[in-house]
Amino acid sequence: MPTGVHLRDVREQLFGAAERLLMTGGPSALTSRAVTTEAGVAKGVLHRHFDDFDAFLADFVVDRATRMDAQARALTGKAGTGDVAENLAEAITAVFGSVAVAVVALVTFRDDLRRRLRETWPAGVPVLTEAVVMIEGYLAAEQRLGRIQNVDVEFVAPMLIGAGHLLFADRDTPPPAGAVRRMTGTVLGQKH
Structure with a gap:
């Protein structure tokens, strides 16, 4: 150049x-x-x-995690509309259809990157922790509207992200939409 x-x-x-x-x-x-x-x-x-390549990668991971703010606003904006489990399935599909699964692999793959992220990120893997916050916010909004009850948002949100990660990880093609919807409904205790 x-x-x-x-x-x-x-x-x-x-x-x-x-x-x-x-x-x-x-x-x-x-x-x-x-x-x-x-x-x-x-x-x-x-x-x-950037100071070095791991500094670049740490900034990249944090940047991709903070991009979830727009997704979180969109999901929370759906509170009170549509089917809760379907809204969650769409959000989880969007999260894991993005760079999220690859970022998790990257953070797992590079020890120095993990160490560097621990210095600046509060806890967990950045993209996944932001996804949990997004799901918690949406579920709390649905609870306030009375559309879901008997759901411990603090524990259900990470369950949804963990189960979503398992559905999407190590695949060449995403899981069928029905599988994601079935998972979200099951975690919420809905019959399907």
Whole structure:
């Protein structure tokens, strides 16, 4: 890449490249050279913006986790409408149809990344903990509206994310929509 060329939002350019590589090749595909090549920038660009590759990966993971805020607002906005289990199934499918499963694998794959994330992230794996917060918020809103009862939101939300992760992990194709809906209904104690 020629020097002196202004890169618009180089962070997002590098993060987008990392996401594409992670989705297509898994955690082992992520190297600084692969990311900069995929982004179409010189290798030094990554190191001008981040202390090292694990710092880049930690920022990437946190960035992808915080993008769930929009999904959380959309899901909470559905409170009081539609079928609760179906709304949850759609949200869980959106979470795990995204980069979330790949991020979990990445965090598991790289010890230094996990250590670095522990320094800045409150607990758990960033994308999954944000998904739990999203589901908790939605379930609490549905409880306030009286559409679900006898549900301990604090425990049901992580159960839904854990079960969703198991449905989506290590698959070449997503599970059938009916399976996700059946899982959400079962966790909520609904007959299906």
